[in-house]
Amino acid sequence: MKYSLVKIVLFSSLFLFIMTSCRKESTVSDFVNPNSRVCTTYASQFEAVWQGMDQGYVFWGHDTVNWDERYRTFKPVFDSFDHASYVSQAAYQQAYTDLFEGLLDHHLFGIFYAPGNNGKFAMVSPGVNEYEHTTYSGAExxxxxxxxxxxxxxxxxxxxxxxxxxxxxxxxxxxxxxxxxxxxxxxxxxxxxxxxxxxxxxxxxxxxxxxxxxxxxxxxxxxxxxxxxxxxxxxxxxxxxxxxxxxxxxxxxxxxxxxxxxxxxxQQHSVVGYTRVKDGFGRLDYSPWAEYMVYCPSNHxxxxxxxxxxxxxxxxxxxxxxxxxxxxxxxxxxxxxxxxxxxGALLPNSTYSHDLFYSGCMGDYTMYEYYRQYIGEGVDYLVQHVYRSEYKGKYPFYIYTSTFNMVDKDYNQVEGVxxxxxxxxxxxxxxxxxxxxxxxxxxxxxxxxxxx
Amino acid sequence: MKLIQHLSILILALMVAIPMSLKAQEDSAPVNPAAETSPRTPHFSIGVLGGLDRNYHIVDMSYMTDYSFSPYAPGTSYGVQLGYSPWKWLTFRVDGVMLNKNYYREHMMANGGGAYPDTTTNQYVNVPLVVMLNVGNAVRLHAFGGVYGGYWLSSHRKGKTMAVFGSPLYDEDVDLDSEESQIKYNRKDGGFTYGAGLSGVIAKRVEIGVEVRWYYGIYDIQKEYMTNLNPRYNTTFVMQAGLSFWL
CATH class of the missing domain: 3.90.226.10 (2-enoyl-CoA Hydratase; Chain A, domain 1)
Structure with a gap:
């Protein structure tokens, strides 16, 4: 009897030890919400942008861009910016243009700012690139x-x-x-x-x-x-x-x-399609599809x-x-x-979008407000007079992207199409x-x- | 949760009371030399088992602090058991069980955005193989440990979600065979299982028992489809009763 109890204890201890060492550690423990992340280098700005998109972009279920490959390609580029004596505006712009190239979201618009003697300002809008390559000319x-x-x-x-x-x-x-x-x-x-x-x-x-x-x-x-x-x-x-x-x-x-x-x-309520939002860190962590219902008012x-x-x-x-x-x-x-x-419908204010839905617009919404307010004065004015005073030593960014992934009534992808x-x-x-x-x-x- | 607690107390009480009662009957009744109250060895046994479970879905939500996971979605476990005892103190046992690995998740949206509950019901088939150490005769105490393999059969979600207009309810099966699910989900299951139990002989070659068991999954329920994969594991607690026959 005594011998059996000793065996039970030894057996159980060994078993528990083996067991608890078999699970992978979480990689997201140190992640910071992109809305509250303060970047102070090119590399940290890239990390925040890449990770924010990795989690909060709603079209990974359909997008064909290999986002992991983009990380492996562009991480060294942004790392090198931090070690370079001079980074040109063109190089900064090109790095972000190439990072976002080909993404499906046609709402997608990003603003990135890097302080310095001249201040650098990059903008991306991959949907416009697709639009400019279509044969459609649009109306007048x-x-x-x-x-x-x-x-x-x-x-x-x-x-x-x-x-x-x-x-x-x-x-x-x-x-x-x-x-x-x-x-x-x-x-x-x-x-x-x-x-x-x-x-x-x-x-x-x-x-x-x-x-x-x-x-x-x-x-x-x-x-x-x-x-x-x-x-x-x-x-x-x-x-x-x-x-x-x-x-x-x-x-x-x-x-x-x-x-x-x-x-x-x-004459009645119309189901236009279906929407979903992100509900986790995985690219394919989605809420269930919900009907996008447009109600018919009594006056119709x-x-x-x-x-x-x-x-x-x-x-x-x-x-x-x-x-x-x-x-x-x-x-x-x-x-x-x-x-x-x-x-894909969106909420431009990142506090309402990413903080509530963990999907869509992210980053410093003030940047976007400044952008809309002063862009009429030109980008140079924005960089020299607005961002410079506001973002001393910081590398802020703002990404305008869909809060909702939407498909049509037959679950066909319509974004980018x-x-x-x-x-x-x-x-x-x-x-x-x-x-x-x-x-x-x-x-x-x-x-x-x-x-x- | 309370239901499980109450049932567990009830079953444990019965398992103590029944053998004691049998023992009392045995003491008062004439000795029947044909009745076997202690297993002969070696011997095989076959039986059925069933009970309740609760699953702990282990996932790190990092800064998404308004998400909470809890095991308040109990399920069931039932199946068959096959045992082989080369010696009185040792049994090898393999089961085939259908069990739920459910979880309840709530997204309590900030700024008064409301609560979005989700109850996910998952059906698994598990085949645990354990080595069981036994102590006692008519009433036996068991401790066991081993490994299990399994497969994720189906999934169902019920709750409330966010939409452009309103917060619609959903109650639907998850298509684990869809193209997206095939990229995302790992339906293979496996890991370690361990627990303890109590059994008693109630008739010739008939034994009933109760046990508590943990299934500790070491397979992420997702495939490695992305670099920053946030692992998600199931740990399932099962409390079940069984009836077995010595062959």
Whole structure:
């Protein structure tokens, strides 16, 4: 009995010793949130950027870039910067351009600053590189609107061009409403174009800005309060047999516009696609997919009728979400060119994005605010007068990237790919300039008139 | 958790009470020379076992301090056991068990962002092989240790997640065969197992027992698909009762 107990104790001790030495140590224990990391060298800035993207970038499930390989390639480059007597602006820029080259996220935009005698400032935007290599040329809004207003079948036109209101500091999107004759007598087609998804913000100023700013919105939707499409809106007029939402050149904006201005084109709530966020340090640590539902307001299109989204390569972000919504409508059609491909929704403020979701925008958000505030003065001004005083000895960075990974209703990847039109009609500059003919709009009108 | 604690006390109490009761009956009843209250050796045994488990999902969340993992998602363990005892004090035992390695995770989002719970239910099959040291006769005490191999059969997630609009609920199977899962997850399981138990003979060649056991996984549940892989391990505590027959 005594002998057996000794054996048990010895056996157990040996067993526990072997057992506890078989697990790998965590590599993330010393990681610091990229939002609160203070970098004081080129190498530490690179480490923070690489690690932040490694954890918080939401497209690793689809991206083909080998991020580990990028580390092995660029770590020595940034290490060498710390040991060099002089690092040129061009070399600093090139290192970051190459580090981010080919990443899928078309929202992605990075700002990096290194202090020194001259201060170095690098910016990356890999999505723009892809855009510049496409064969799509995009639309020319001014000429297209000119062609619209000269149409012989135009019944009514109300337009307001985009401006900046210096009194209130808001950017007013251009809005354009038109009624065009339909196939049969008495039939009409309602047309609405807007340059950005900031209509809800704009409508907050309806008591202080002149009423003509809101006239195109009121004509189409019947209200300037952002409550969807009321029975008074032309979109709901019985004589209107089809609708064209022109999203060409629409740079996107706030998703708050989706429900009242696009969701109201449906008769019920619309699932646009599915989203997910990161939920761990692994590149493939994701939350489950969640429906991206755009609710249909009580004021909506009363009668189902053809709705066409006119799009091009300059239809970006929210404009692409709107395109996906319209594409999913029973009588929805997308006509034009492929959209830009920056579809993952985001929160620009890194405190709200990375600190809450551990996904998306990260780094020093103040940098981005300075960037937006002073970029009009030029990059040199920003570097010499703004960043220099703010970031003595620090190597701050800010990365603007999607908070949500999004796929379409069939779980197809849309980031970096864009929304493909149901009917592709490429922009034709010659016909627009020489004949005053907008062939994309013509195709949309033909579809509504013929159903083909 | 409380349920497991109460059940464990109940089962342990029964396991002490039953052999004592049998012993009392044995003392008062006429001796039956055919009844075997102590195992002959060598002998084989075969039986079934089942019980409850709770899994500890070991993962370092570093600065993500608003994430917490806890084992408040109990599961079950059940299967068959096969033993061979060359001597009275030594038994080799192999089991085939289906068991859950579940965990509960909560993301308590900062700045009043709300709580996002997730209960992940995982089904594994494990085959532990242990060496068991035995002490006693009619009532025996066992201590054992060994290794186990296994496979991750299925996974299910239930909880609340973050979306652009709202916080939708989900209740869905995880497709472990998807392209992404095949890159990420390591479905092979294995490690060490150890524990202790108590058994008693209740009839001729029939023994019941209870045991507590730990499965200490040494396989990361993820494949090494990235450099900074944050390892995730399962350690599972099982409390089970068994019924075996000496062959």
């Amino acid at each position: 809004m001014e000429k297209e609107l000119d062609a619209l207003q000269k149409r012989s079948d135009l019944v009514k036109y109300i337009g307001y061009d985009a401006t900046i209101n210096y009194t209130y500091g808001i950017s007013i999107p251009g809005t354009h409403f038109a009624l065009i004759k339909g196939k049969n007598a008495g039939e009409m087609i309602a047309y609405f174009r807007f340059t950005g998804f900031s209509l809800s913000e704009l409508l907050q100023y309806r008591y202080v800005l002149p009423s003509y700013v809101f006239a195109p919105i009121k004509a189409f939707y019947g209200t300037d309060e952002g409550y969807g499409i009321t029975p008074k809106g032309y979109a709901n007029n019985d004589s209107v047999v089809g609708i064209i939402i022109d999203l060409r050149g629409n740079g996107g904006g706030s998703t708050a516009d989706l429900q009242p201005f696009i969701g109201s084109l449906a 299109l009363l009668k189902e009728k053809p709705v066409v989204a006119l799009v091009d390569i300059n239809s970006v972000s929210c404009a692409e979400l709107a395109t996906m919504l319209i594409k999913g409508l029973p009588q929805g059609k997308v006509i034009g060119e492929r959209t830009y491909g920056a579809i 864009g929304v493909k039109p149901d009917i592709e009609v490429l922009f034709n500059r010659n016909r627009l300039w020489n004949e005053g003919l907008d062939i994309q709009l013509e195709r949309a009108l033909r579809y509504i008139k013929t159903g083909r």
